Amino acid sequence: MEFGFAPEDEGFRREARAWLEEHLDAGPPARQDWExxxxxxxxxxxxxxxxxxxxxxxxxxxxxxxxEEYAHANAPTRSGHIGENLLAPTLIAHGTQEQKARFLPTVARGEELWCQGYSEPGAGSDLAGVRTTAVRDTDTYHITGQKIWTSLAHEADWCFVLARTQPESTRHHGLSFLLVPMDQPGRVEVRPIRQLTGTSEFNEVFFDGAVARAEHLVGGEGNGWHVAMSLLGFERGVSTLAQQIGFAEELGRVVETAVETGAVADPVVRDRIVRQWAELRTMRWNALRTLGGRTDPGAPSVAKLLWGGWHRRLGELAMQVRGAAAAVGPVDWAAAAPYELDAFQHLFLFSRADTIYGGSDEIQRTIIAERVLGLPREPKG
Structure with a gap:
């Protein structure tokens, strides 16, 4: 596969770099202002x-x-990622002209933020196990149920929700994809989930008769599974390359620390570092191959398996090269309590979730087995 940058691409690079330098010169902006x-x-x-x-x-x-330039500039983590990279392509593929005209401009202007209402307690990555219900009443749907691990729900204006609209349906049948406003006091409640890292990027969301307009049903009633699967395909796009640049910077810091602590003298550590570097290069070429159009139905699952396991192993390696110091907090406990995790501690703890969120490793392997290799479906208990 040939993948290179033409002169006009390099001109685009200079424009992007100049804009980022100008707008980041004053320091990190507030998330909504940045969008x-x-x-x-x-x-x-x-x-x-x-x-x-x-x-x-x-x-x-x-x-x-x-x-690439965004990642190199160490620009702020995007709060509009879900609206731009997940909802928008889904609406372009499955939405009505009215839905596109209503929602795409506000996403493009950074004015409305979105979250994703997929995972549920007891279902996790098994989207076919959705129990949240949506009952139609003339021109509205009333949604009741609970979602979990909902990123940015505490900031979002809207949530796209996978709900069961046919009461007797099971598994992937009878599901619908609805656009739900979050500002519904008494009907939508968001509860942050405190993690091992001490932060709360994820949330629980409770819907108690929350209202969605019938005109905000995407893809037709009962067609939610098809829309949801289409959306998951958009999740592993160009942004994965920026993610890998961030990974490369983290690996670089791990290597520097290994040299500083002397851990690099250990041949086992050196072997792990080389493996991490080689696997990261492999992920990049796999991502470029996928973007080039030479792909298969299992490509998104392969990509998720690669980077999820890689990042978790990097967190473990970061602890190894730090040695015993990795297990302790600040020296002055009295002044620092409650203390914040340092970068390596945060990397180790947060990356434990990489093989779970966004579709667990088990789910990804099942997709590859059934849809790519054609193996028999796993029996349901």
Whole structure:
């Protein structure tokens, strides 16, 4: 596969780098302010296949350039990722013209933030086990149920919810994909989940008769499984390359620490470092191959398996090269309590979840086995 950057791509790179330098010069901005700045600059929605919604058009290689420059600039973590990279492509593929006209411009301007209502207690990565219900009453749906591990729900204006609209349906039948406003006091409640890291990126969301307009049903009633699976395919796109640049920077810091502590003298540690480097290069070429269109139905699952396990092993390696110091907090406990984790401690603890969220390793292997290798379906108990 040939994947290179043309002169016009390098011009695009200079423009992106200059814009990022100018807007990050004053220091890290507030998350919502940053989204709107990106929107004003036309940097949201570069990969959308439809223009006219406030986004500039960019080729695939230019999208890669933007993702790389964004990561190299150490720009803020995006709070608009779910709306831009998950909801928008799904609406472009399955939404009505009215839905596109209503929601795409506000995402492109960084004005409305989204979260994803998929996982549930007792179902986890098994989306076919959804129990949240949506009952239609003329021109509205009333949604009742609970979602969990919902990223950014505490900041989001909207949530796309997978709910069961046919009461007697089972598994992937009878599900629908609904767009639900989060600002419904008494009907939508968000509870942050405190993690091992002490932070709360994830949330529980409770729907108690929450209202969604019938015109905000995407893909038709009962067709939610198809829409949801389509969305998951969009989840592993150009942004994975930016993720890998972040991984490379983390690996670089681990190598530096190994040299500082003398851990690099251990041949086992050196072997692990080389393996991490080689696997990261493999992930990059696999991502480029996938973006180039030479892919298969299992490609998203393969990518998730690769990076999830890789990142968790990096967290373990970070602890190993630090030695005993990795297990303790600040020296001055009285002044530091409650203390914050350092970068390596946070990496180790947070990366424990990488093989679970976004579809656990077990689910990804089942997808590959059934949809790619054609193996018999696992019997349901």
């Amino acid at each position: 709107r700045a990106l929107g004003r600059g036309g940097w949201i929605g570069l990969g959308w296949t439809e223009g006219g919604y406030g986004n500039r058009q960019a080729t695939l290689t230019q999208q890669v350039v933007w993702a």
